[in-house]
Amino acid sequence: MTSANKSTRIGSSEFDFLAQLERRALNRNATAQGLSSLVKGIGDDAAVIRQNDKTDLVVSADLLVERIDFLLDWTTPEKLGHKALAVSLSDIAAMGATPRFAMVSLGIASNLWEEGFADAFYEGWFELADPLGITLIGGDVSRTPNQLVIDSIAFGDVPTGHAVLRRGAQPGDLIFVTGSLGGAAAGLKLLQTNPKLAETAVSHDAALIHRQLTPEPRTAWGQFLGRERLASAMIDLSDGLSSDLHHLCEASDVGAVIDAELIPTDPALSAIESDRMAKLDLALNGGEDFELLFTVAPENERKLPREMEGIPLTKIGQIGGSISGIELEFAGQRTPLEPDGFEHFGTADG
């Protein structure tokens, strides 16, 4: 599915299921009419539909479920509206596309409805959407017996043929990441330890919780990389660096080496956590940073700006020619890096 990258959060059996569904969808429809206008279906951050000789349309859906993906205790309707849109815009950015339209399907229990939850939710949603020129074009609203569910669907434009897929990384390509890592997972840990921090946290704690509750999609970076065709492959960091780099490498059929010293940990995380391994663990295996991870041919490195809208870029490694799998260079040694991914709350898988 478009969000196969998220599947590890619900266990590896779902990932197998999605891979199987991808094969099935392709096999079954090999002879379908008009297949030509589908550029990429299941198996990337978003699907790509050919629109005309100038633009392709990319589209992604993300389902957020109460008590699996969020707790109402430590967020607000406005923040949830922001996050629901942000996670889908992150997928659009990871395709190198410019967000244009969005839909929301909202399943909501009566008590929340009566409290005016939906109005507040859309306040937060529009606050993120409006400056980006994103138009709400549809969706659905339904009651639920007792649970909040949100399906967030975003559409983006990309110049025809420019969509950046997960496949496409070549041996020798350099690996880059936007912004900083580990902050969202650290924010989640803080909230799990003390839910009241959602309201009372200050300084670095507040910054980390902010990263967890109101992630900022890397729209400008994604748009730039798609337009300029500088990224050979790209994915957004929703599960965590170790997992998402695996997804990218598997799709591209390559291996990679990344350097632990170079991984940009969240500055607020560095301020509250002095243990180097703990920080590295959060940066590698924590999820929901919604930064972009992408690869660039060495000759294109000089064309990359150092930062965009205040978000810097960091080179963390290289796609390997001969190795399979991913290796982490740490303290002079290389060790295999397994996908660890991000376990949301653990309510589903126990």
Add this chain to the structure above:
Amino acid sequence: MTSANKSTRIGSSEFDFLAQLERRALNRNATAQGLSSLVKGIGDDAAVIRQNDKTDLVVSADLLVERIDFLLDWTTPEKLGHKALAVSLSDIAAMGATPRFAMVSLGIASNLWEEGFADAFYEGWFELADPLGITLIGGDVSRTPNQLVIDSIAFGDVPTGHAVLRRGAQPGDLIFVTGSLGGAAAGLKLLQTNPKLAETAVSHDAALIHRQLTPEPRTAWGQFLGRERLASAMIDLSDGLSSDLHHLCEASDVGAVIDAELIPTDPALSAIESDRMAKLDLALNGGEDFELLFTVAPENERKLPREMEGIPLTKIGQIGGSISGIELEFAGQRTPLEPDGFEHFGTADG
């Protein structure tokens, strides 16, 4: 939202909310870049995006929630897969479009996952999708604590400018409906009376339950009406004739008169229910028949085929020039027909 027509099933406050959201989306984005490529946003069966000078893309989302929209006791995963896609294809048909792609976001509890629910769900889904040449292009899968939710998203093609909207009905236009009405609601009543009928029903009971659990979208009719530009306005019957005709008339700013004698009640319904008023009530106010309701200029009436793929067409009334609201002609008298809509199970609104 694209499914504003469904909102009455969850209460009129949601309808007001959607109307308000429609105005807000339009106001906020009046100056957004590239607005030109959005033909129709919130407020119809689907949104319409301009693709090129040959085709427009239409897209619709429908959220189905366990214990609100269905009970697992009386359906099967395969039937649910069919219905989830069917309700969205009905929206695509109501735009006069040809279905092309679809996405599914599935929120599923662990126990159902382990029982292989998702595989069976997609079996039913593909059984409807494959003959129509529809490609699954994405979606999401997430665990839920204890409830099944499905967001079904469908995409269709329509020749540029041919999308049939709810607005567009003109005074004097004739009102048509495909197939027959009241069967799905009668099937629901049977299941509510005796859930075991889902497995044991035969003959007419089975036919009615079949209409409730596995509706058939009127894809061929929708495609024909869009291609030939014969329908001036169209909507699918998800809430029920009385409600959905109101939606169409409100969008078109017209009134209508329909003739009770002409309304095609489901043949299986006629076989088990002899009370004429009870049948009329189901045909007018029952929901989920997923037939198409559309209007045609009188001079185009002769261009309509009598049936398509075995599904007949019935003329039931006319758009009125001077009247506002909708009137029902019955036993020689005209009385105002209020929207009654369809109350699903009543678990949400009590």
